[in-house]
Structures are given as C-alpha cells and as structure tokens.
Amino acid sequence: MHGIEDEKNQIMTTSVWLRQEWFDQRLKWNPSEYGGIKMTHIPSDHLWRPDILLYNNADGDFVVTLLTKATVHFDGKIIWEPPVIYKSYCPIDVEYFPFDMQECFMKFGSWTYDGHELDLQHICDAQAVYNEETKEKVITWGIDIKDFYPNVEWDIINVTARRKEKFYPCCPEPYPDITFNITLRRRTLFYSLNLIMPCVSISCLTVLVFYLPSDSGEKITLSISILLALTVFFLLLSDINPPTSFVIPLIGKYLLFTMIVVTMSIFLAVYTLGINFRRPATHRMSPWVRRVFTEILPRILLMRRPDMERTTRVPIRTCNGIEMRDVRDIYSSSQASSHSKEWMTESTYENTQPNSDLTKYPREIREAFQGVISIADHLKTEDEENSEARDWKYIAMVMDRLFLYIFTTACVCGTLSIFLYAPSLYDSRPPLSSDKRQVKSAGLEEQCMRMANEVGWTEEQCMSKASEVGWTEEQCMRMANEVGWTEEQCMSKANEVGWTEEQCMSKASEVGWTKEQCKNEVGWTEEQCMSKANEVGWTEEQCMSKANEVGWTEEQCMSKANEVGWTEEQFY
Known part of the structure; x- marks a missing residue:
C-alpha cells in the first residue's frame, strides 16, 4: 500500500x-x-x-x-x-x-x-x-x-x-x-518538525514584542514581520490540504489564533508607543491613572522604580524674599518624583516678590535678581514637565509588562488547548505490521483453516507450538480437537502452513494412514489406497478436511458416498 x-x-x-x-x-x-x-x-x-x-x-x-x-x-x-x-x-x-x-x-x-x-x-x-x-x-x-x-x-x-x-x-x-x-x-514527526515547531516559535516571538523597549522603535517592525511569516504558512497549508469549507484544520486553527494574537499585539504596541511619547503639553495625567499605573500595578507585576522613594523636605531659607537652597538640592530636584514635586511647587518660593530692602541696591543688582528668579521659574517648569514625561514612559513600561504576562499565558493555553484536542494523540493502538504475522488476514487465514484439519495438537501443544504455525491462541483452542496427525507429523509439517495448491493436492494421500488402517478401517486394498485416492472426485476442501478421517466404519463410508462421488462398488 x-x-x-x-x-x-x-x-x-x-x-x-x-x-x-x-x-x-x-x-x-x-x-x-x-x-x-x-x-x-x-x-x-x-x-x-x-x-x-x-x-x-x-x-x-x-x-x-x-x-x-x-x-x-x-x-x-x-x-x-x-x-x-x-x-x-x-x-x-x-x-x-x-x-x-x-x-x-x-x-x-x-x-x-x-x-x-x-x-x-x-x-x-x-x-x-x-x-x-x-x-x-x-x-x-x-x-x-x-x-x-x-x-x-x-x-x-x-x-x-x-x-x-x-x-x-x-x-x-x-x-x-x-x-x-x-x-x-x-x-506526525515530519509535520511536527517542519510545520508545528516553526508556528510555535513564531507565537513566542509575538510575546517578545512586549519585552522590546518602546524607545527602540522596532516594535511595529517585529510585529509586521511575524504577520508576514504567518501568511507564508497559510499558503503552505492551502497547498497540502484539499479545499474544503466544512472544517478548519487543526494547524489552521492554530495559525488563525496566532494571527489574531499578532494583530492584537500590533494594536497594543501602537497604543503603548502613544503612551510612551506623551508630554504634559498635550496630555494631562489624572490622579487615578498615576495611582494605578505607578503604585498598584508595579507591585503586582513585581516591578520597582528606582526613583520612587520620597526625598525628604529640605528647610527653605530666604534672603530678601529669594529662596536660598543648596546647589545639591537644586540638582537633585531634577531627579525627584512627582510626589516630591507636589510639595516643592507649593513651597519653593514662599515670597518671590522683592521687599522694600531691594530698593536700596543698585539697578544692576535688582535686574540680576529678577533674572535669577526667571531662571528658577524656567527650571521649575522644565523639571515638572520632564518628571511627568518620565511618568508616562514608566506607565508605558508597566503596560508592556502587563501585556507580556497576558499574552504569554494566552499563547501557552491556546497552544495546548488546540493541539491536545486531537483524538489521535490518545489512540494507543499499535499499527499493523507484516512483522507481527497477522495470521487472521485473508490469505493466511484461509491456509490456516485448510491446515487445521491436518494438525491434531492438544491444547498444550497448540499453546507451545503456536509460533511455528502462525496460529493465534483462539485458533489453537478451536482446532485442538481436530486430530489426525501424531506429534511427530505435527512437528514435521508445522512449517508447511503456506502450502500451494499443488502441495495440498500432492499431500492429500499423505494423511498418516498405515497400510493396515487403509485395509482394515476403510476396506481399501493397498492398490486402491494408492490409485483411488485421486479418483474420488473431491474438491480441494473435501480432500483437506475428509482425508484425515481415518476411522470410518463401513456405515460411515456408505453415508459419505454422496460427498466423495463413489458408488458402492468403489467402496469394495
């Protein structure tokens, strides 16, 4: 086949x-x-x-x-x-x-x-x-x-x-x-190595889209490349299977599932990129967003932001209405979190209006003070914008980590649920093989049935010699009582299960009879035994089945006359 x-x-x-x-x-x-x-x-x-x-x-x-x-x-x-x-x-x-x-x-x-x-x-x-x-x-x-x-x-x-x-x-x-x-x-070995494993690998690449940093600019490129690779597998699948509209192949379901996952990853990657590049000039972060994505979710996702620790409030000193701070405090303010900014913006300048003491200074000094105040205001505004921009980037990172966990779980569960649905994975029946000597098959079964009347093993002999004849246990048990041969004859003829028709016809007279049995039990003379054996008009089945019935009485011979085509004179 x-x-x-x-x-x-x-x-x-x-x-x-x-x-x-x-x-x-x-x-x-x-x-x-x-x-x-x-x-x-x-x-x-x-x-x-x-x-x-x-x-x-x-x-x-x-x-x-x-x-x-x-x-x-x-x-x-x-x-x-x-x-x-x-x-x-x-x-x-x-x-x-x-x-x-x-x-x-x-x-x-x-x-x-x-x-x-x-x-x-x-x-x-x-x-x-x-x-x-x-x-x-x-x-x-x-x-x-x-x-x-x-x-x-x-x-x-x-x-x-x-x-x-x-x-x-x-x-x-x-x-x-x-x-x-x-x-x-x-x-399934061929398709597992050449079709399923590449598809599973592509599904794993879909998960890596959310591990790629947003600032790299390659998220969309990776997603589109995966989508194109899936298209190639769809074309390959259409060349293998017949066109049908009744069912979807199992591997087709998996490819469709992976394509849906990749498409969703593209949408979510675009959304996280938009979050990553938001600025205070275009978007304002609401308090609940700040709390959920910078405090709650990071703890659940086992993420820790390095600059989340609050800085302690530094006492503010003023001189003529101008805040006096350490240079280290000014530089560290650019690294402070949004929480530290809230109290800093309210108390950075307790009194920025020059008092009457400034009037005693020359105009150049007053203009210098005004310049310092303007620079401080600009630095404060820039620091606030940079801090909020970093918060948006952190939120995008948290969303990527969240989608990474979700898509990993979905890919693993989807892969197992689709492929483990196949019934053949649970079919433990061994395949048929010519090495197992399937004696019940059509040709050999017929030979075994013809040989059954010539082999007279007992149950013990059948059980021990079954491998020599190729019979199953059921055949041995069923044929055990149909004796005609001695054990020596069984042993010598055991390998002749595959007789051709010529062998069957030539062996028909070799039924194990002695000359005495022929003369005494059937009434044949030696010449009749030797010459009449082929003249009985038996079919092949009759020859094979009746030849071993060596214990016929005369009445049995007379009753079988119609089967063998003999007249009464032929019996005597």
Whole structure:
C-alpha cells in the first residue's frame, strides 16, 4: 500500500494482489486420464472472468489491466491473482490535521451480474463476526498484510471487510459488493518538525514584542514581520490540504489564533508607543491613572522604580524674599518624583516678590535678581514637565509588562488547548505490521483453516507450538480437537502452513494412514489406497478436511458416498 499520496485531490494509491477464486464446471477433468495432471496455468484472457471492478475509482482504469495467467484445477476451481495499482477516492477529513486519522474504503463488485447470477463472497466470509452497532457481519482482518511495506507517512490501524447488498430502482435483484475499510493514522514527526515547531516559535516571538523597549522603535517592525511569516504558512497549508469549507484544520486553527494574537499585539504596541511619547503639553495625567499605573500595578507585576522613594523636605531659607537652597538640592530636584514635586511647587518660593530692602541696591543688582528668579521659574517648569514625561514612559513600561504576562499565558493555553484536542494523540493502538504475522488476514487465514484439519495438537501443544504455525491462541483452542496427525507429523509439517495448491493436492494421500488402517478401517486394498485416492472426485476442501478421517466404519463410508462421488462398488 502506498497510502494517500494525493491528499489535495483525495486519492489513495494502493498496490495489491487481487485474489479471485471461482468454479467453472466446464473446466473439470479426471487427473488419471491425463497423466495425473491436477493443475495447469492458462492465460486469463482465454477464460471467463467475473467483471469485478473498483466502484470508487478516482483515476486510471476501473478493471485489472495486467492479465496474468490463472491457475486452473482439475475440479474446476480457478485462482487468479493479478497485481494491480488502484487509485481510489478517499474523502479526507482535515479537521485534526496533522494529528488526523482517515477512514478510506475500496468497494469491489460486479458491474454486469446481479446477486442471483454471481454470488460475491469474501474468501474469509466464514470468519465474519456480527457487529451489534452496524447490524451487519464484519470480517476483522479483511486484507492480507503479510507482504505490506510500511508507508513513511501513514500507519495502518485497522483493515476490515464486509459484504453488502444494494437494490437499485431499476432492478429487483440484489447487487452484492465487498467493501474494504482501511483506517489510517498519520505519522506526525515530519509535520511536527517542519510545520508545528516553526508556528510555535513564531507565537513566542509575538510575546517578545512586549519585552522590546518602546524607545527602540522596532516594535511595529517585529510585529509586521511575524504577520508576514504567518501568511507564508497559510499558503503552505492551502497547498497540502484539499479545499474544503466544512472544517478548519487543526494547524489552521492554530495559525488563525496566532494571527489574531499578532494583530492584537500590533494594536497594543501602537497604543503603548502613544503612551510612551506623551508630554504634559498635550496630555494631562489624572490622579487615578498615576495611582494605578505607578503604585498598584508595579507591585503586582513585581516591578520597582528606582526613583520612587520620597526625598525628604529640605528647610527653605530666604534672603530678601529669594529662596536660598543648596546647589545639591537644586540638582537633585531634577531627579525627584512627582510626589516630591507636589510639595516643592507649593513651597519653593514662599515670597518671590522683592521687599522694600531691594530698593536700596543698585539697578544692576535688582535686574540680576529678577533674572535669577526667571531662571528658577524656567527650571521649575522644565523639571515638572520632564518628571511627568518620565511618568508616562514608566506607565508605558508597566503596560508592556502587563501585556507580556497576558499574552504569554494566552499563547501557552491556546497552544495546548488546540493541539491536545486531537483524538489521535490518545489512540494507543499499535499499527499493523507484516512483522507481527497477522495470521487472521485473508490469505493466511484461509491456509490456516485448510491446515487445521491436518494438525491434531492438544491444547498444550497448540499453546507451545503456536509460533511455528502462525496460529493465534483462539485458533489453537478451536482446532485442538481436530486430530489426525501424531506429534511427530505435527512437528514435521508445522512449517508447511503456506502450502500451494499443488502441495495440498500432492499431500492429500499423505494423511498418516498405515497400510493396515487403509485395509482394515476403510476396506481399501493397498492398490486402491494408492490409485483411488485421486479418483474420488473431491474438491480441494473435501480432500483437506475428509482425508484425515481415518476411522470410518463401513456405515460411515456408505453415508459419505454422496460427498466423495463413489458408488458402492468403489467402496469394495
């Protein structure tokens, strides 16, 4: 099986051997009349073949194009196993991509013959189990996968088969078909490394937008770059998945979530940049904003402003109405906080009007004093504006830190909630593999059923030797009582589970009988045992199942006469 190679067009490609068996009564012969030939190979285009085709074919031919030779047996049984590559339609459910599981099917049936003319049956139809939910019989292992080559992208979880009958409005007859259901689970390593990890990294870069200082001027540039990178992933996703309007892929939901986060980060980055560059000339800070963003939130966000400590009030000395302060106090006032400014602006100058004592100084001195007062007023105003501008920058920093925490939490929770929603992450079923010897698959199960009548193990032998024959425990328990071989014969024939038809036909007389058993229990002479074995008209199933019944009495032989095609004279 190649797997779903064309997901966009919803096509599953499979390379299989299509085993077909039917009986043609016109192709029977007596091997004794043709030199003991029991089987031959005939070109299939010289035979009648059932027109079995793939109903849900999506591309290529509906029927088998390579007409290999068929195996024809003396009893009229024909086996045809042509290799064929099918391209079937498989509806893709992209809801959980890339952690998805797909249910594909292959429907085979006759295009011409109805159920009364051609009874289509699965080879292992006898092993079908009734399903209470679907109210129909299901063959658990409908496909033989012993020659399966693992696919690099898909694991096979289940392969079932069921027979259905459909009635069309045109005809009262049923039209049977065999539908094979294949459950596939995607291997996620490739998409995890090449699609999911880059998306998660981009989501982390979105968080770093709020860690970048506003004064750097690169916040918007980083956000736009992330948005453009997400666009590339959206284009890549559209090339992988089929166009559908029913569901959004899981990775598409995550990309959409990340795009919304990036878009919101751009809006908030623009807003914080506006806060960062506010000035007293254009905006006035309200008291509640100052209290919330400079006192309350910084403590919650574990932020500490270096200049938040209040400076102690320095006693003011005046001389002729002019404030006399230390030079260190004047310079330190430029570093003071907004709280220290409030009391400084009220008490910096208790009396700035020159008193009558200044009139006794010369005019030049008075003008110098007036200049000093003007400079002091200018420095005070400039200090107030710079202090409030620093407060706006600090508020922008607090908002960035707040958005950093919020977006980090949102990205982590969003990532986990989206990806952990995929059901396949909790599916612990191991994939099917040819290394596990799935003996219940179609071809090998049939061989096991044919061999079951020849192996007479006890329960202990079945349990210990099961690996040599490839039987499951259930098969061993079920077949334990069907004895015909000794343990030595079981051990010698144990590896012959994969008999070809030639082996089955040639081994039919090797049933473990002694000459005495042949003579005494069945009444055959040695010549009859050796010569009549192939002249009984048995089918392959009869040969394999009846040959070991060595303990027949004469009455049993007479009762079985109709099954083997003997007359009474042939028994004696």
